[in-house]
Amino acid sequence: MKKTILVILFNFIILSIYGQYKTPDSLSINKNIKFKYQALVIPTTLIAYGVIGLESHTLKDINTDTKEEINEHIDNKFTIDDFSQYSAFLSVYALNTVGIKGKNNFKDRTIVLASAYLIMGTTVNLIKMTGNELRPDGTSNNSFPSGHTATAFMGAEFLYQEYKDVSIWYGISGYLVAAGTGFFRMYNDRHWFSDVAAGAGIGILSTKMAYWFHPLIKRTIFKNKESLNGIIMPVYNGKQYGLGMSMSF
Template sequence: MITKNLFFLLFFIVQHSVGQEFKTDSTALNKHVDFKHKALLVPVFLIGYGVIGVENKQIKNINSEIKEEIVEHIDGKITIDDFSQYAPFASVYTLNAMGIKGKNNIKDRTIILATAYLIMGGTVNILKKTSNIMRPDNSSKNSFPSGHTATAFMGAEFLYQEYKDVSIWYGLSGYAVAAGTGYFRMYNDRHWLTDVAAGAGIGILSTKIAYWIHPLIKKTFFKNKENTNGIVMPFYNGKEYGMAMSMAF
């Protein structure tokens, strides 16, 4: 019963987050996202749940129960999460290539995405190295938080911010993919629920911060570089997955 409702629980949480911000910002067509305290509620809750769960016995028990429930229904591992983590942010560039314009031009959105990725990646790597949480499959002690989930939710928030004024359904579809990525990280026995929750919160918050500080970043580092172009693409070298950034000044 837990696994049947888990995906829908994750999607409900992020849908509530998107819906709340949509109501707040639906009349705002300004170039950049203004800071709003309410926008912090969902990501802070998710991160807080994950952090508290590192030591809380009751939450640890929930992690174990969910793992046991999932294991009972596993027929074989599905590695779609290795690719779906990149789908939300890649969709932004795909939509632009199809002629569907978002909030920012390619230059600005690439700077924002690169900023979000640096914030997210740095936070995730620091926590992985300091938390020493064993993965459910006992393969290594870098379970907390989930990097795949953080990447997926970072991209989902990026997709939402860029296209919410075109159609909110773009944002919801990105969050659906991100929620699915988090679910499959648990399905594949790679992460606990607390890892996924914290990763989702970190991903969402990283993108929000990137939008909030973008005017400062642009003014400081790209003030006289109006012809800056760039792109961010996922890569796979046969052993590792990652994201490559290229910018031309």
Template sequence: MKHFKKILILLFVLSTHIFAQKSKTDSLQKGKALKPKLQSLIIPASLITYGIVGLESHQLKFLNADIKNELSEHIDTKFTIDDVSQYSPFLSVYALNALGVEGKHNFKDRTIILGTAYLIMGATVNTIKKTSNVERPDGSSNNSFPSGHTATAFMGAEFLFQEYRDISPWYGVMGYAVATGTGFFRMYNDRHWLTDVAAGAGIGILSTKIAYWVHPYIKNAFFKDRKTADGMVAPFYNGKQMGLGISMSF
């Protein structure tokens, strides 16, 4: 397929920033707030911009249509693996910790960060969906832009990368590979356009970055006197809808 290379180049470029950032320290040290690094915003900002431009650009709309047509011509069977894979990257953080591979933060801090990122991402995606009025490729609804599944997956991939970047960048690479696969399957299953996926990926990455930057403020404001926490993080499915459930006790 002539456009598959374009898809892979656009999506897998997301993983390159893992190695670009490896030598830079974004750790939350001694409760100090992090200063955003402009270079770390280039990829998510570019992806979001690509998606927004695609709302009006005839060329990008034609590219979206070409990709949809090529996928429709060559793919007969749909796979709903993206309904599960969107949660895999961030759940991997908790799984690795349970297996004894400790990340950057304890349960309390990483859950506050994840909850913050999820709130930012969810609020952003749902607000834009309600106002963008973009029809899905399968014609089922007009809330295609941006892709929530992809945003969730890339939010988790960045979360996994940040927690384990000092141990090995390959954890982040694996997370981004899963997130990229999630984005691809959203197009494969005729649920999203390439521009939806690109914007979702950018929103997901940016949401996690913001969550890490503001974490010291949130922790000091709401959790300063709470030393320990127990709880669980898990996706839920009620037969029609899927989401994230976070339960904590202090």
């Protein structure tokens, strides 16, 4: 099972490298652009920590110690992480609604967000289905990686990319909320620290990949689409809260 997880993550990272190494123009005129390795350092380090944590006794001890330290200070559980995971990327639309414009228009940022969500969601669910990591509360064997944390950090990177030229503080606030989401996943005894680390890395890298591939996606899929309409709505399946996205073009 762990070999399958490694293969999925390896292909995930290779795709991200390809996305930054080639532009849509390079596909037609074979022109390479400069590869920025530093963009991969943080997310791949977080992912590597999480993967190593599946086997390393030292990192497993850190997981256990972190759980015990948090449990000592728990009075009541809070499900704020079910909602905070979405706050960063929803903030992008809220800010645009009140007139604070980001990098992209509605069409382009929605394509980026949908792409990032698809990449992140597919990666997380594939790993969860092929893995066998028991949750701290013992309820299921799909602990690795943290999907809530991946969603939160995907949104934080999205907020950062859209508003870093307006004010760096938008991005910082998004990452603080994302870190809080990861903390509450541990606080609520749903994830180990290594699950949260890997989820954060996957979330960040998914958004970076979405921006790198956006010119190609826009050119090939949305080439003749002048407008894009969409709606984001809350959903509830009786056990979990979430958001659904519908787009027409």
